[in-house]
Amino acid sequence: MNRLARKLECFQPLSQADRDFLDGLITNVREVPARTDIIGEGERPHDVHLIMDGFACRYKISAEGSRHIMAYLLPGDFCDLHVALLKEMDHSISSLSKCRVVEIPPNRIEDMLNRPAIARALYWATLVDEGTLREWLVTLATRDAPESLAHLFCELLLRMRAVGLAQGDSFELPITQEELADTAGLSPVHVNRSLQALRAHGLLELKNKRLVILDHRRLVEYSGFNPNYLHLTEARERTSA
Amino acid sequence: MNRLARKLECFQPLSQADRDFLDGLITNVREVPARTDIIGEGERPHDVHLIMDGFACRYKISAEGSRHIMAYLLPGDFCDLHVALLKEMDHSISSLSKCRVVEIPPNRIEDMLNRPAIARALYWATLVDEGTLREWLVTLATRDAPESLAHLFCELLLRMRAVGLAQGDSFELPITQEELADTAGLSPVHVNRSLQALRAHGLLELKNKRLVILDHRRLVEYSGFNPNYLHLTEARERTSA
DNA sequence: CGTTGGTTTGATTAATGTCAACGCACGTGG
DNA sequence: CCACGTGCGTTGACATTAATCAAACCAACG
Numbered sequence: 001m002n003r004l005a006r007k008l009e010c011f012q013p014l015s016q017a018d019r020d021f022l023d024g025l026i027t028n029v030r031e032v033p034a035r036t037d038i039i040g041e042g043e044r045p046h047d048v049h050l051i052m053d054g055f056a057c058r059y060k061i062s063a064e065g066s067r068h069i070m071a072y073l074l075p076g077d078f079c080d081l082h083v084a085l086l087k088e089m090d091h092s093i094s095s096l097s098k099c100r101v102v103e104i105p106p107n108r109i110e111d112m113l114n115r116p117a118i119a120r121a122l123y124w125a126t127l128v129d130e131g132t133l134r135e136w137l138v139t140l141a142t143r144d145a146p147e148s149l150a151h152l153f154c155e156l157l158l159r160m161r162a163v164g165l166a167q168g169d170s171f172e173l174p175i176t177q178e179e180l181a182d183t184a185g186l187s188p189v190h191v192n193r194s195l196q197a198l199r200a201h202g203l204l205e206l207k208n209k210r211l212v213i214l215d216h217r218r219l220v221e222y223s224g225f226n227p228n229y230l231h232l233t234e235a236r237e238r239t240s241a
Numbered sequence: 242m243n244r245l246a247r248k249l250e251c252f253q254p255l256s257q258a259d260r261d262f263l264d265g266l267i268t269n270v271r272e273v274p275a276r277t278d279i280i281g282e283g284e285r286p287h288d289v290h291l292i293m294d295g296f297a298c299r300y301k302i303s304a305e306g307s308r309h310i311m312a313y314l315l316p317g318d319f320c321d322l323h324v325a326l327l328k329e330m331d332h333s334i335s336s337l338s339k340c341r342v343v344e345i346p347p348n349r350i351e352d353m354l355n356r357p358a359i360a361r362a363l364y365w366a367t368l369v370d371e372g373t374l375r376e377w378l379v380t381l382a383t384r385d386a387p388e389s390l391a392h393l394f395c396e397l398l399l400r401m402r403a404v405g406l407a408q409g410d411s412f413e414l415p416i417t418q419e420e421l422a423d424t425a426g427l428s429p430v431h432v433n434r435s436l437q438a439l440r441a442h443g444l445l446e447l448k449n450k451r452l453v454i455l456d457h458r459r460l461v462e463y464s465g466f467n468p469n470y471l472h473l474t475e476a477r478e479r480t481s482a
Numbered sequence: 483c484g485t486t487g488g489t490t491t492g493a494t495t496a497a498t499g500t501c502a503a504c505g506c507a508c509g510t511g512g
Numbered sequence: 513c514c515a516c517g518t519g520c521g522t523t524g525a526c527a528t529t530a531a532t533c534a535a536a537c538c539a540a541c542g
Contacts, residue, residue, distance in 0.1 A: 042469075060379050063465035068382045070375045082368050085361065090372050090470040120326065126367075127323050131331050133374040134311045138301050140381035141309045141426030145530070176488065185382030187531050192490060224304035228283075229331040385497075417520065428499050433522060 002026065003076035003163045004050060008121035010162050010232050018117055025104055025112070026052065032099040034174075039080060039093045047103040049079035054099030055174055059182070060091045069183040071132065072096075072156065076163045081109070081122065097174035124231065131229035140185050143223070146194040148184045150223035153204060153211060158227055169213040173206065243267065244293060244317030244404045249362035251403050251473050259358055266345055266353070267293065273340040275415075280321060280334045288344040290320035295340030296415055300423070301332045310424040312373065313337075313397065317404045322350070322363065338415035365472065372470035381426050384464070387435040389425045391464035394445060394452060399468055410454040414447065 005022045008014060014022075029052060032038060038056060039045050056073040070091065073079060079093045084106060095101075113119045132155070139148050156173070160166040177195070181188040198204050203219045205212045213219055246263045249255060255263075270293060273279060279297060280286050297314040311332065314320060320334045325347060336342075354360045373396070380389050397414070401407040418436070422429040439445050444460045446453045454460055 058375070060375070062379060062383045064383075066383055068379045070378050082364075085365055086368060086472055088469070090472070091375060123323075124326055126371075127327060130367075130371055130374065133371065133378065134299070134301070134332060137311050137374065137378055137381065138303060138309045140378060142303045142305075142307050178488080188488090189490085189532080190530055193530095196490085228329070231327055231331070419520080429520095430500080430522085431498055434498095437522085 003052060003074075003165075006163050007076035008118065008125065011121045011124040012117065014117055014121070018115055021112070021115060022118070025050070025108060026102050028103045030101050030103060032056075032095045032101050034095055034098050037092055037094045038099075038101060039089055041090065041092045042088050044086075044088050045080060045083055047105055048081055048083065048109050049093070050102040050104060051075050051077050051079065052100040052102050055096040056093060056099055056101075057096055057179075057183075058091050058093055067182045068185065069179065070136070071129065072159075072183075074156075074159055074163060075165065078122075078125075081126070084109070096179060128229070128231050131231065135229045145184065145186050145190050146197045147223050148186070149180060149191065149194055150198060150203065150219050151225050152180075152183065153213065154216075154220055154223055154225035154227075155230070156211075157213060157216070158230055158232065162230075162232060169216050171211060172209060173211040174209045244315075244406075245291060247404050248317035249359065249366065252362045252365040253358065255358055255362070259356055262353070262356060263359070266291070266349060267343050269344045271342050271344060273297075273336045273342050275336055275339050278333060278335045279340075279342060280330055282331065282333045283329050285327075285329050286321060286324060288346055289322055289324065289350050290334070291343040291345060292316055292318050292320065293341040293343050296337040297334060297340055297342075298337055298420075298424075299332050299334055308423045309426065310420065311377070312370065313400075313424075315397075315400055315404060316406060319363075319366075322367070325350070337420060369470070369472050372472065376470045386425065386427050386431050387438045388464050389427070390421065390432065390435055391439060391444065391460050392466050393421075393424065394454065395457075395461055395464055395466040395468075396471070397452075398454060398457075399471055399473065403471075403473060410457050412452055413450060414452040415450045 002019070002023050004025070005014060005019050008022075028047075032054075038049055041060065051073045053075055056077075056079070057069045058071040058073065058079075059067050059069045061067050073093070079101075080089065083089065113122070135151075135155070139151050143151060157166055157169065157171065160171040165171055177191045178188045180186075181191045184191065186194070195206060199206075201218075201222070203213070203215050203222060205214060219225075243260070243264050245266070246255060246260050249263075269288075273295075279290055282301065292314045294316055297318075297320070298310045299312040299314065300308050300310045302308050314334070320342075321330065324330065354363070376392075376396070380392050384392060398407055398410065398412065401412040406412055418432045419429045421427075422432045425432065427435070436447060440447075442459075442463070444454070444456050444463060446455060460466075
């Protein structure tokens with residue numbers, strides 16, 4: 001049930017004690033409306049934030065005022081686990097949809113990191129985040145607009161499955177085309193046309209904030225998606241909530 | 242003298258004992274010619290690799306055969322510190338110039354991570370790597386060609402300074418325009434034209450494998466460079482070898 | 483029923499890629 | 513010492529992708 005535990009078990013099964021510990025972390029839950037900042041660039045938050053429900057993102061605003069989204073944060077993802085070490089955030093975090101966010105005080109984080117299995121799994125998770133960043137870099141540099149979106153959707157499907165939030169080849173995607181544009185480095189207009197192309201190819205449908213992948217195999221092939229950077233072990237992929 | 246120690250001290254000064262320990266790591270040095278793979282995607286190297294001299298890079302080859310460079314590895318940078326945890330590399334590492342690479346066996350790495358100050362500094366370094374990846378993402382998504390190159394050069398200057406390899410506002414940059422193209426997601430032709438534009442603006446000169454920044458202030462402004470993502474403390478920036 | 487936020491469409495423009503050729507410096511072997 | 517090859521940088525002409533601007537449309541919601 002706990003999305004964090006589910007995600008960490010993609011790396012390695014946890015003991016019941018560890019699972020219970022993670023459940024115990026979920027005490028201080030805060031509702032965050034859609035499109036509101038959770039942490040701003042330059043801040044140094046006191047508590048660590050964990051997404052329990054909804055979509056959030058890391059982003060930066062460039063000098064000319066354009067926003068770029070650098071990562072999606074799904075249920076089970078930490079926003080700022082590292083913050084204790086650095087003087088300040090070098091980017092911001094904002095909700096995309098309505099979110100439920102857990103705030104965890106530093107001493108509980110320390111307790112968590114003293115549990116070896118959890119600490120290792122969290123380290124794995126940051127390596128996956130880094131791999132994801134690298135793959136997004138490749139996308140921006142080498143894939144054209146529809147390929148970029150297709151690749152993103154392939155990735156999100158696996159990540160949503162990993163936390164039990166996919167239904168078959170589809171999942172809730174509560175974001176706008178403008179947000180996709182800010183993610184893929186495209187204009188909203190071009191995102192729209194690219195989505196139409198993907199639809200026309202019979203690869204997917206995106207409406208009512210839900211993405212339905214109609215032909216997963218072809219979508220993977222079309223976008224050149226290789227899931228190795230997510231470092232999932234096949235056994236732990238899940239297909240249902 | 243030890244580039245790794247210099248770099249880690251950008252986070253926090255180290256004890257003499259820690260510095261000595263890091264010096265003791267440099268036993269098994271290997272010469273690597275330019276443009277040769279150090280670690281390939283899919284491998285799982287036994288030893289950890291540390292760059293002591295020269296330029297290397299992380300890269301991926303896309304399905305259609307194009308290469309994308311996702312990070313530069315300078316003296317003092319680890320190639321694959323994390324590798325113990327993951328089953329396999331999700332990207333490759335190759336030298337750009339001739340390099341000197343240290344190979345460190347896993348038990349020495351373990352010893353290293355048992356030294357709290359060093360472990361913390363290494364964790365800081367991986368956070369900086371992640372921040373750098375995010376900034377490159379922003380570059381690809383929002384900056385035009387000459388801005389991208391200018392931004393990259395600003396970053397490299399600070400990184401080279403941090404390990405004592407810059408002379409004033411200039412440093413050795415032993416890479417070709419084609420490699421810059423594979424970094425910035427541009428064609429070599431366009432890199433060439435963009436460099437000419439930067440030169441024409443009197444911002445910099447790049448010849449004989451050396452980059453001379455002629456007007457640092459304007460270059461920073463031109464590229465919208467904000468060094469916060471490198472998390473350097475001013476005090477530790479160095480300007481000479 | 484009007485307003486609002488998001489999506490869709492068309493026309494035009496700007497940035498960058500591609501292809502092809504040429505030049506230049508350097509190193510090598512005759 | 514010269515001739516040649518090779519790798520890299522440079523240039524020009526042209527094609528393509530995606531951005532921009534502006535307007536229309538649509539559905540949800542008060």
